Amino acid sequence: MSFKLAPSFLCKFFHHVDVNPQRSSDILPPPTCEVKQGMDRDYSTVKISYSMQKLRKFKEMFITPTMVDCIKLGRFLVCVVGIALSGYALHVELSHARNKEYKALCDINEHMSCSKVFSSKYGTGFGLVEPLLGKKSLLNVPNSIFGIAFYSLIMLLGVSSGKFAAWLMFLFSLLSCVGSIYLGYILFYILHDTCVVCISMYVVNAFLLIINLLNLKQVLAAAAVKKKKE
Numbered sequence: 001m002s003f004k005l006a007p008s009f010l011c012k013f014f015h016h017v018d019v020n021p022q023r024s025s026d027i028l029p030p031p032t033c034e035v036k037q038g039m040d041r042d043y044s045t046v047k048i049s050y051s052m053q054k055l056r057k058f059k060e061m062f063i064t065p066t067m068v069d070c071i072k073l074g075r076f077l078v079c080v081v082g083i084a085l086s087g088y089a090l091h092v093e094l095s096h097a098r099n100k101e102y103k104a105l106c107d108i109n110e111h112m113s114c115s116k117v118f119s120s121k122y123g124t125g126f127g128l129v130e131p132l133l134g135k136k137s138l139l140n141v142p143n144s145i146f147g148i149a150f151y152s153l154i155m156l157l158g159v160s161s162g163k164f165a166a167w168l169m170f171l172f173s174l175l176s177c178v179g180s181i182y183l184g185y186i187l188f189y190i191l192h193d194t195c196v197v198c199i200s201m202y203v204v205n206a207f208l209l210i211i212n213l214l215n216l217k218q219v220l221a222a223a224a225v226k227k228k229k230e
Helices: 004-014 022-026 033-062 065-098 116-117 129-133 144-155 164-191 196-229
Strands: none
Touching: 065 116, 065 144, 065 196, 116 196, 144 164, 144 196, 164 196
């Protein structure tokens, strides 16, 4: 009975439905401009959110224990080199003060002599302490002592993984590079000398600045990721 009624039912159904392709727009009207704009906005939002997710994953790739350990190890090694260079500079300066005939390994010729630089007025207190605070000031010490103190302080701060320590290391490194530029200008344009030990310490300071900048970015990124997870 149902099979016999089905054809007549379908005929009545299709009789009321206009299948003319010219009037198909009456059945399924095209989307309006507002709908299209809404669809475009939704698609753009999805693309932006997807891009942000990829960026967060990319950042998280670099916030790994291995990368953190590499930065800490690199900073430690650079500080050790800096302390060694500063210690050697102090040894040369004290030896030259005791014996004017002393010749260090870095005294290559007349225009490449570290003893000449270390024994100059700019080798003590950066040439600034004595004119400002006097010759008997506690800060009027060889520049190499400041170097040893600086690299030791960076090593101690490197133990911490907090933002405050990261900012301090970056700012101290930036200050050391400013001092390197100042001393480099004196070395080449006032003393007209090429000090191998001095230039080596300038390079060490530049590497330390790069390492501490990377460390600061990593600490800030890790703090941001942790805050989002909370």
